Amino acid sequence: xxxxxxxxxxxxxxxxxxxxxxxxxxxxxxxxFMGALLASMDARVTIFFTMEGxxxxxxxVAEKLTALEGGKTIIEFMxxxxxxxxxxHLCRPAxxxxxIEEPDLITEVDEVSSGGVLADMILSSDKVLFF
Numbered sequence: 001x002x003x004x005x006x007x008x009x010x011x012x013x014x015x016x017x018x019x020x021x022x023x024x025x026x027x028x029x030x031x032x033f034m035g036a037l038l039a040s041m042d043a044r045v046t047i048f049f050t051m052e053g054x055x056x057x058x059x060x061v062a063e064k065l066t067a068l069e070g071g072k073t074i075i076e077f078m079x080x081x082x083x084x085x086x087x088x089h090l091c092r093p094a095x096x097x098x099x100i101e102e103p104d105l106i107t108e109v110d111e112v113s114s115g116g117v118l119a120d121m122i123l124s125s126d127k128v129l130f131f
Contacts, residue, residue, distance in 0.1 A: 013124070013127075014038050022056070039081065048118050050091035058106070
């Protein structure tokens with residue numbers, strides 16, 4: 001019996017748990033860059049926003065943030081990940097703590113989910129990254 005090798009057609013799943021937000025903009029580009037890269041390599045990528053990360057999905061926030069002065073905005077990195085095939089899930093229980101309501105979310109969010117959904121994703125994925 002041979003083991004699977006990367007690139008042999010087996011789709012891998014990756015969960016990126018995004019806890020960083022506007023208070024640490026320098027941490028907010030790499031997760032989406034990695035998500036876009038992994039999705040372009042045929043991985044099934046889900047980015048799950050929780051804690052302060054939910055603020056990035058509030059309309060108008062990521063449009064004003066850059067990781068580096070003069071660099072691309074965070075929303076551009078987010079859209080690159082989406083265009084590559086990443087799915088965005090948002091933690092419903094985190095929204096009230098940041099006074100965010102569902103109508104205030106960017107259109108890129110695929111689903112607003114519970115912490116239980118995140119737990120299931122973590123247990124069933126091949127890799128989990130935290131930022």
